[in-house]
Amino acid sequence: MRIGVIGTGAIGGTIAALLDRVGHLVEVTARGAQLEAIRADGLRLDGGWGTHTARVAAAETLRTGPELAFLCTKAQDAAAAIRANADLLDGITVVVVQNGLAGLREAQQLLPGSDCVGALALYAASFLSPGRVSVTTTANTYLGAGDGPPPAAAVEAARILDAAMPAFAIDNFTGAQWTKLIVNQINALPAITGLSAQEVIGDRRLRAVLTASLQEATRIGYARGVRYGSIQGLDDRLLRVVARAPRWAAQGVPLLMRRRMGSTPNPGSTLQSIRRGQLTEIDYLNGAVVDEARAAGQDAPINAALTALVHEVERTGAFLTPAEVAERMRPLIS
Incomplete structure (x- = not known):
């Protein structure tokens, strides 16, 4: 063919x-x-x-x-x-x-x-x-x-x-797209720090940021009437629980994601773009959550901040340390 x-x-x-x-x-x-x-x-x-x-x-x-x-x-x-x-x-x-x-x-x-x-x-x-x-x-x-x-x-x-x-x-490809959007929450922090996805999830400070952004994105999907599809161990029932769970419990989702990645370092597509000196598609990932929040009459400040940090790295070429990321995100996730 x-x-x-x-x-x-x-x-x-x-x-x-x-x-x-x-x-x-x-x-x-x-x-x-x-x-x-x-x-x-x-x-x-x-x-x-x-x-x-x-x-x-x-x-x-x-x-x-x-x-x-x-x-x-x-x-x-x-x-x-x-x-x-x-x-x-x-x-x-x-x-x-x-x-x-x-x-x-x-x-x-x-x-x-x-x-x-x-x-x-x-x-x-x-x-x-x-x-x-x-x-x-x-x-x-x-x-x-x-x-x-x-x-x-x-x-x-x-x-x-x-x-x-x-x-x-x-079936329900739209719902699966939204679930993939939740999975892709992992892309921003490697692009900001230069670390692999596994390293990001393994750092408790960055894992807290990731969990907060993931919960925010999940809640925006429900505000938009989404029925999440079932992929990579995530489904509508689990994500409904995650959206309402305390952060210490919701971090189980990033930990599940890390187990599924295996041991080979996964930089994620957004960090790969940064390393090649190309513009990333962050506006279609975390930025998409911001757009969908606006359509629902809501805000998505955590996803907006992560989008802005990726664009900062695009402009400057300088990664941030986990401590710097945690400090800059602290007002939004505390």
Whole structure:
């Protein structure tokens, strides 16, 4: 099958390499040093799903019409990537693999003639160097759209992807997006401190901040009428308890997240962007919670502060120590 993968960072690179390994004709888009490396030496994958070098066609935009496409850019780059490839995406299934809440909705608006479905990649991967991606934690990918049963396009795309990596079509995709948004609360603090996700959770000061932001985000979801989906050990029933629990009890959620990550240091996608000198997608993670709070007539001061701290690190290039983070966040979480 001809498959296009738009954006070959950690997530897109993993999808492209594994689909190539099972025999699909894969074409990818990339830029700069990443594009040069793929053209010269292929797309190299290692880690939890084994090793493979994918010799794939690569350019800044798709050159041939795919039968199925995966959109794997950062959230802030999605609209431009869709417009640049729109002619070849019209009329096919486009799987939007992105963090946050806006990606699928945006793709549906820009590609009215396509079957756009969402995907939540729960595995962790790192962009180690141009042309090389490493899977640090294996996990499922979930596909769907809306808050009902998965559409036929999601079921078929999941079947194709499942031959390469664990993938499933699910009900209540919107609720699962919100649960992933809760899981992604872990991204901000590594980007602010330069520590791995495991190190952040292991530090009691940072764990307190993470727990407070997670509880705030969960409560905003309920204010927006969300019924959370069941992924990574979290579900609506558990999160309803977490939203009301004292902080000492709610910190069990970050500790559960750390156990699921395993021992390989997980920097998170936001810290990876910082290290590459790129703008992060924090406005689509913690920033999305702030936007949803505003839509509900509420505030999300903890998520707003974390968003601002990530932008500060983007501007200055200087990480904060755990003590500095704790001191600056203390008025909001005490």
